[in-house]
Structure formats: structure tokens, C-alpha cells
Amino acid sequence: MTGTTVTELLRRAHALGADPRNTNYAGGNASAKGTATDPVTGDDVELMWVKGSGGDLGTLTEAGLAVLRLATLRSLTRVYPGPEREDEMVAAFDHCAFGKGGAAPSIDTAMHGLVDAAHVDHLHPDAGIAVATADGGEELTRRIFGGRVLWVPWRRPGFQLGLDIAALKDANPGAIGVILGGHGITAWGDTGEECEARSLEIIRTAERYIAEHGRPEPFGPVLHRPLPERERAERAATLFPLVRGLCSTDARQVGHYTATPEVLDFLSRAEHPRLAALGTSCPDHFLRTKVAPLVLDLPPDTPLADVVTRLRELHAAYREDYRAYYERHAGPGSPAMRGADPAIVLLPGVGMFSFGKDKQTARVAGEFYVNAINVMRGAEALSGYRPIEESEKFRIEYWELEEAKLRRLPKPRPLATRVAFVTGGGSGIGAATARRLAAEGACVVVADRDLGSAEKVAAELGTADVALAVEVDVTSEERITEALRRAVLAYGGVDLVVNNAGLSLSRSLLETTAADWDLQHDVMARGSFLVSREAARVMMDQAMGGDLVYISSKNSVFAGPNNVAYGAAKADQAHQVRLLAAELGPYGIRVNGINPDGVVRGSGIFASGWGANRAAVYGVPEERLGEFYAQRTLLKREVLPEHIAAAVFALTGGDLSLTTGLHIPVDAGVAAAFLR
Known part of the structure; x- marks a missing residue:
């Protein structure tokens, strides 16, 4: 039975x-x-x-x-x-x-x-x-x-x-x-x-x-049509980091963007401000959406500068109103106020931003508000929407049983609520770094020129709530801007960038062509600069600080034969770390570098011919190159992609929160590459 x-x-x-x-x-x-x-x-x-x-x-x-x-x-x-x-x-x-x-x-x-x-x-x-x-x-x-x-x-x-x-x-x-x-x-x-x-x-x-x-058009007449799809996405991507930063005043949040027909229609109608102010009713809804959303009260075609100013004003007012709501109903035994930031932000013509402690929570909050819109539509069609009283909502939201449920939740992982963007994430060091950051709680955007490789790594990490694959050529400003735009629309912003994309052509000075030089500098020196610049824009809008990590090389400080273009490009990256650390520090953005050496296993660079060339230079079989590199180190150990990923986490996981402008060697000990 x-x-x-x-x-x-x-x-x-x-x-x-x-x-x-x-x-x-x-x-x-x-x-x-x-x-x-x-x-x-x-x-x-x-x-x-x-x-x-x-x-x-x-x-x-x-x-x-x-x-x-x-x-x-x-x-x-x-x-x-x-x-x-x-x-x-x-x-x-x-x-x-x-x-x-x-x-x-x-x-x-x-x-x-x-x-x-x-x-x-x-x-x-x-x-x-x-x-x-x-x-x-x-x-x-x-x-x-x-x-x-x-x-x-x-x-x-x-x-x-x-x-x-x-x-x-x-x-x-x-x-x-x-x-x-x-x-x-x-x-x-x-x-x-x-x-x-x-x-x-x-x-x-x-x-x-x-x-x-039910009566037709229960939300009233259309006041403002939604923006065209392309314009709508561009405005959402521009405003999302700002809104995410505002909604992270009390605790950092991950975001989710919704522009479904239900949401866009609701926000185009005359009655949406009145109905949104009434809040949701079902306990399952408002426990995730909060008692009411923040609603932008400007037309969709308002100039962006005016929208930004108004969002800041509305956010300050929302926090004051939420505190007043708490104080109206809290008693001597009530749990402490958990935070006064909105979980739902509605922008007419653009859509809905929802927020939570991770992507799934943010996404589900948005789904619940869509449920609430459907409820309001049905209730208004029948007679009129009458949710439960505010005092009852408070009794649910600050119920001791709900508080006990929150206390039972496991401690967040170190990178929870962080959004990472890893270039060259489809293989080698980039893939290992993406895996480690996801394991530590981050949402990870796996960016690679080979979209198939990026998709394979992202699928390994989990659902879209955890990882997103994007195609990017770091030599193209337009492709970088589009990739970061996709990251922002997926998670609300970017907090942690790993500049890992790279390649190497091992040739002597006389054999190195101008095209060889330009290609390596375009990918590593110029590419890192472009990615950092666009990511810094997002981080500044968020006003939550951030991390830029450069995967440089032992060759940025050590002079070896037959790699003048590669070594010079890596030296450029290394100095970018110092320059940007000095410039971005006032914004709370930390910039650090990692100098690997001899990372052969899983490496796209070594597999593309660099390994065979290096093996020939050193007179060893290519399959023994990793062992050769290990034997010339002080520790006599082979450096793996996972060791570089561990260094990225060490720099960004919280224990080195006051460190910027640092280069960490991860080379098993190469005395000639010691930093001076």
C-alpha cells in the first residue's frame, strides 16, 4: 500500500x-x-x-x-x-x-x-x-x-x-x-x-x-506602447546595472530581466500604477516579490539621464516607505527588518527587473510577479482587485516561522551573488576558472571565440541560472560590447572579469612578422584593454566595486627565446594591471594579475602549435613537455589549469579584499621570474 x-x-x-x-x-x-x-x-x-x-x-x-x-x-x-x-x-x-x-x-x-x-x-x-x-x-x-x-x-x-x-x-x-x-x-x-x-x-x-x-481591457486604455524590441533591450541593458546597484543597497543581489507580453501590456495600461501600489496577495507571491514593486513613473521615451535621476529618487522614496511599513506593523517580538530595497522594479515600455540572492531566486520572483499580474487582470475583469490587508501581509512577511526557515538556510558560498565574465572560457585555464567560480557560487558567463566550446563548458556548469555561453572575439569592440550586454541582460551586471583569452606564435625575431605581432597584441593587450574598459563601465554604474583579473604570464617578466611578440603582449597586460589598479581603486574595483607558466594540459595555446614549437626549442617530446616544465621549477611539480583557477578564487573570494595591483606567480617556482 x-x-x-x-x-x-x-x-x-x-x-x-x-x-x-x-x-x-x-x-x-x-x-x-x-x-x-x-x-x-x-x-x-x-x-x-x-x-x-x-x-x-x-x-x-x-x-x-x-x-x-x-x-x-x-x-x-x-x-x-x-x-x-x-x-x-x-x-x-x-x-x-x-x-x-x-x-x-x-x-x-x-x-x-x-x-x-x-x-x-x-x-x-x-x-x-x-x-x-x-x-x-x-x-x-x-x-x-x-x-x-x-x-x-x-x-x-x-x-x-x-x-x-x-x-x-x-x-x-x-x-x-x-x-x-x-x-x-x-x-x-x-x-x-x-x-x-x-x-x-x-x-x-x-x-x-x-x-x-470578465470585462475586456481590465487594465484600462493603452497610454504608452512598449519600445521596439532592439531599443527596449538596449535601454534595459543600460539601466539594469544601475538598478541592480540600487537594489543591492542592503545586500548584493543578482537580477533577472522579463519582457514578456503580459508584463509589457500591463505596464502600457492606465491602471498599472494603482494596481501595482496595491501589492500582491497570495503569501507565496509577496514573500518573493515584497509587499509592492518600485514603478518608474516616466514614459518609455524619456531621456536616459532623466530616467536615471528619477530611479534614484524613487529608490530613496521606496526605502523610506518600506521602513514606514515595517514600523507601522512591527511589534516587540518582530524579527528585525531584513532590508528595504525592492525585489521588483517595473519600467514602462522596457519590462521588469527582479532580484534575489541568486539567479534562480531572482527569476522566480519575476515569475511570481507575472502570476500577480494575471491575478490582477482576472480580478479586475470580474469586479475589482482587493488583496489582503497590509497588516496581514506584514504578519506573513515577518512571521517567526518564515524567519526560522531563513535561519535554516545554508551559509552562502563565497562568490554567491557575484557575476563572473571569463574570456577564453571554452578550454584550458578559462574553462577551469569558470568551473571553480561556479562551484564557489558565482553566475558565470563563459565567453569564447569558439561558441561550441563555450556552450559545452556552460552546459557542464548547469542551467542558465548558473552559466551562460557567449561568443566573443576580443579584438572587436562591437563583439565585446554585445557579449557584455548579454551578460548584463542575463544577470543584471558584471562583478568579476577574468581576462584569459590568448594565443601564442613562437617564432624568432627575424621570423616574426608584423601580422604575428599585431595578432598577439590585438588578442591579449588590446583585447584585455577593451574587455576591461567595457566591464568597468558596468561596474561603475553598479557602484558595488568589482574585480578585474588578468591571466598574464611568467613571460611578462622573464626573457626567453623565440617569443618576442607573445612576451611583449604579456608585459603589456602586466602593466595594465598596475595602471588600472591605480585608476579604478576609487571605484572599489580591484585589478590583479596571475603569472602562470608551463600550463600544458588542456591548453588551447599549446594544442595549437605552441607546444610543438616549445618542445622543439627545448629538445623534448611534445607529450613530455609538461614534465619538462615541472623539472625546471623549484617545486618540481606540473602546473595545471586548476591551479590558476585556484589563484583567481584566492584573489576574488574575499580573503584578499584589500589587495590590488598584485601579480601572483603560479609557476611552481621559477627563480628567474621572481617579481622584483
């Missing part, structure tokens, strides 16, 4: 969670009741499996289920102290666990356990929340569903809400579910299939009613 129950529950959860019309990411939960053998008594025991805290229906696994003894859970009604102390009941769920209990039970566990049905779904569909937040929602529920779906007035999730729903179900045996005022829906059934069908019946019925009976 146990295996069948869990398998069916997971199937239902995946089916419901796969369709965003049914519920938002990580929103809602599903449960199933069944029997299992008690390993202590050998008797059958009735259990409930329910999605645990923080899980997502669409990707739920058995490990994400909380498993509770149903009789013990229901017996908590005898010790329930009432709504004023119901937060205490969450800790009591631990005493209901079966065995190790699985995942941590969520606040909605009581709803699932107290409702007398074998299967229960609680979901956050846009259409359902539209009815739940519409003016006159109770009457609308009767009109849309008759007595088949009941109305439950707003109540914060918890034990009392579970009691309320259970009592309604018992008193109305023909009902299949409820609309939860300001919140979402709950449905039940005797089988998993029946429960799923009833959930979908509620959602699709609400959708059809809104489509057939």
Missing part, C-alpha cells in the same frame, strides 16, 4: 505542477493518506504523505515528502491553544512523524491532515487567486460554482485554517473544494485521480468564467 500511495501522489504532484496555470513554482502542496506496517508493533498504521516545506510539486521526489501518523496529527486538536498561539503547532508536527519523518512539514500540513479525505490538493492557480482576490469574492464563488465549491474568508495559513476547511467539508458533503480568500484553492477526493480532476475542474471553471464574463 505504501509504495502505491507514494507513487500515485508523486504522479499527481508532477502532473499538476508541470502546468503553470495550476500553481506557481514551489507553491501549493498535495497529500495522500494510506496505511503502512508499524515496524514497532507490526500492526497497520494510517499515515499521511504530504509535500514538505520548500518543495516544488513539479519536481517532487519521495525525499521531499513529510510522513506523519494521521491519528497522532488529528489528536493535536485536543491541545490546540487557539489562533493566537497556533504557531506552536508547527513544532508539534515533529511528534507526529513516522520514523525519521521525511522532509520538514510545512505550515499547510494541518489543512491536509484535518480534512477528512484520502487525497487533498492545495494550489495557487492564477484564475483561482483572481476569484479569491476579487471584490465580492464570496458571491462570485457562489455564482461560478454553486455549492460545489465553497468560500473560506482570508485566514493566515495554519492550524485554524485547517479546522475551518475541515468543518466546511463536513457540513457540505457535496462540495469538492474551497476558494481561500486572498490566497488560492483547496480540493479533495477519495482517489488521487478524483482529487486531481476536481482541482482541475475548479481551475478551468474559473478560467472559463473570467474569459466569458
Whole structure:
């Protein structure tokens, strides 16, 4: 029985969670009741499996289920102290666990356990929340569903809400579910299939009613058309670093840009300022979007300088308003204010910027605000949008249970919230550096002239929430600008640049052509300069400091035969480090360099002919070149790409936060290349 129950529950959860019309990411939960053998008594025991805290229906696994003894859970009604102390009941769920209990039970566990049905779904569909937040929602529920779906007035999730729903179900045996005022829906059934069908019946019925009976253009007439796509993207890329910096006043954030038709249409309409000011309603929404967004109150074609000035003014006002909101509702036991910056910034004609502690959080916040727009559209079409009261939003946002959930989160990795841009990232040192930075928490833009190699490395690092591959020729100003623009639109800005792109043509002075010289200087000296210049523009707009790291070479200080163009280009890079450290220090931008030597394994430079040439110069087989380089060092060890990546992290991971203008040798010890 146990295996069948869990398998069916997971199937239902995946089916419901796969369709965003049914519920938002990580929103809602599903449960199933069944029997299992008690390993202590050998008797059958009735259990409930329910999605645990923080899980997502669409990707739920058995490990994400909380498993509770149903009789013990229901017996908590005898010790329930009432709504004023119901937060205490969450800790009591631990005493209901079966065995190790699985995942941590969520606040909605009581709803699932107290409702007398074998299967229960609680979901956050846009259409359902539209009815739940519409003016006159109770009457609308009767009109849309008759007595088949009941109305439950707003109540914060918890034990009392579970009691309320259970009592309604018992008193109305023909009902299949409820609309939860300001919140979402709950449905039940005797089988998993029946429960799923009833959930979908509620959602699709609400959708059809809104489509057939809702008034057209509920957001009002169009005031300003969205900017054309190219112009819109250019303006977004120009403003995103500034906005990211403003929204990182209290804590550094990663950004996400959304310009979907829903967002652009909402922001083009007359009613968007009024509706945005009302904020979101469903607890899952405003916990991620904050109580309200920041909305730019200028037309899309306003000159950029005026937009920048106004955004700074609006951000300062938002912080003051948020602090006032906190002070209006905070009590002696309230958690400290977590930060006054907006999580959502809306720019008419341009789109939406959303922010979070990592890319996924920022992206999901944007997705939730799109849900909120859909909710507002539906509610306004039916009657009028009426979210829950501000005081109730505060009770959710600064709920001690939410605070405890935040305290359980793991410590952020050292480079969390940092956006890295690595040139030559498709192989060798660049690929190793991209891997290390991603492992330490950074979002990584893998930039390479060979897009296929960059895409392979980016795919290895994970989803687009972690890594992005871009094609770039560092000899081209236009290509560099476009690559950094893509980085900005993906993550909100750039914080850490690794100038690694390079090549080498090993020839004697007399054999070195002007074209050889120009090519190596174009890629390494000029390319590093261009990348640093464009990245510095972004970093200055963000006003959050940053890191530029140059992968130079032992050859920048050591004179060897047959590499005059390469050595001179590397010396140019090395001096750029010193020059830019002096110039960019006042902006908090640190510039440092790394001098590798003999990095043969995985190297694109060595594979392209440099290795064969060097091997010939030194009279060793090419496959033994790494060993040869190792034997001429003080430490007698081969230098690998991962050693260079480790040096990049050492410079940028936080422990050397006051170091700039430094060159670190990573060459296993070459006395002739010691820095003086």
C-alpha cells in the first residue's frame, strides 16, 4: 500500500505542477493518506504523505515528502491553544512523524491532515487567486460554482485554517473544494485521480468564467506602447546595472530581466500604477516579490539621464516607505527588518527587473510577479482587485516561522551573488576558472571565440541560472560590447572579469612578422584593454566595486627565446594591471594579475602549435613537455589549469579584499621570474 500511495501522489504532484496555470513554482502542496506496517508493533498504521516545506510539486521526489501518523496529527486538536498561539503547532508536527519523518512539514500540513479525505490538493492557480482576490469574492464563488465549491474568508495559513476547511467539508458533503480568500484553492477526493480532476475542474471553471464574463481591457486604455524590441533591450541593458546597484543597497543581489507580453501590456495600461501600489496577495507571491514593486513613473521615451535621476529618487522614496511599513506593523517580538530595497522594479515600455540572492531566486520572483499580474487582470475583469490587508501581509512577511526557515538556510558560498565574465572560457585555464567560480557560487558567463566550446563548458556548469555561453572575439569592440550586454541582460551586471583569452606564435625575431605581432597584441593587450574598459563601465554604474583579473604570464617578466611578440603582449597586460589598479581603486574595483607558466594540459595555446614549437626549442617530446616544465621549477611539480583557477578564487573570494595591483606567480617556482 505504501509504495502505491507514494507513487500515485508523486504522479499527481508532477502532473499538476508541470502546468503553470495550476500553481506557481514551489507553491501549493498535495497529500495522500494510506496505511503502512508499524515496524514497532507490526500492526497497520494510517499515515499521511504530504509535500514538505520548500518543495516544488513539479519536481517532487519521495525525499521531499513529510510522513506523519494521521491519528497522532488529528489528536493535536485536543491541545490546540487557539489562533493566537497556533504557531506552536508547527513544532508539534515533529511528534507526529513516522520514523525519521521525511522532509520538514510545512505550515499547510494541518489543512491536509484535518480534512477528512484520502487525497487533498492545495494550489495557487492564477484564475483561482483572481476569484479569491476579487471584490465580492464570496458571491462570485457562489455564482461560478454553486455549492460545489465553497468560500473560506482570508485566514493566515495554519492550524485554524485547517479546522475551518475541515468543518466546511463536513457540513457540505457535496462540495469538492474551497476558494481561500486572498490566497488560492483547496480540493479533495477519495482517489488521487478524483482529487486531481476536481482541482482541475475548479481551475478551468474559473478560467472559463473570467474569459466569458470578465470585462475586456481590465487594465484600462493603452497610454504608452512598449519600445521596439532592439531599443527596449538596449535601454534595459543600460539601466539594469544601475538598478541592480540600487537594489543591492542592503545586500548584493543578482537580477533577472522579463519582457514578456503580459508584463509589457500591463505596464502600457492606465491602471498599472494603482494596481501595482496595491501589492500582491497570495503569501507565496509577496514573500518573493515584497509587499509592492518600485514603478518608474516616466514614459518609455524619456531621456536616459532623466530616467536615471528619477530611479534614484524613487529608490530613496521606496526605502523610506518600506521602513514606514515595517514600523507601522512591527511589534516587540518582530524579527528585525531584513532590508528595504525592492525585489521588483517595473519600467514602462522596457519590462521588469527582479532580484534575489541568486539567479534562480531572482527569476522566480519575476515569475511570481507575472502570476500577480494575471491575478490582477482576472480580478479586475470580474469586479475589482482587493488583496489582503497590509497588516496581514506584514504578519506573513515577518512571521517567526518564515524567519526560522531563513535561519535554516545554508551559509552562502563565497562568490554567491557575484557575476563572473571569463574570456577564453571554452578550454584550458578559462574553462577551469569558470568551473571553480561556479562551484564557489558565482553566475558565470563563459565567453569564447569558439561558441561550441563555450556552450559545452556552460552546459557542464548547469542551467542558465548558473552559466551562460557567449561568443566573443576580443579584438572587436562591437563583439565585446554585445557579449557584455548579454551578460548584463542575463544577470543584471558584471562583478568579476577574468581576462584569459590568448594565443601564442613562437617564432624568432627575424621570423616574426608584423601580422604575428599585431595578432598577439590585438588578442591579449588590446583585447584585455577593451574587455576591461567595457566591464568597468558596468561596474561603475553598479557602484558595488568589482574585480578585474588578468591571466598574464611568467613571460611578462622573464626573457626567453623565440617569443618576442607573445612576451611583449604579456608585459603589456602586466602593466595594465598596475595602471588600472591605480585608476579604478576609487571605484572599489580591484585589478590583479596571475603569472602562470608551463600550463600544458588542456591548453588551447599549446594544442595549437605552441607546444610543438616549445618542445622543439627545448629538445623534448611534445607529450613530455609538461614534465619538462615541472623539472625546471623549484617545486618540481606540473602546473595545471586548476591551479590558476585556484589563484583567481584566492584573489576574488574575499580573503584578499584589500589587495590590488598584485601579480601572483603560479609557476611552481621559477627563480628567474621572481617579481622584483
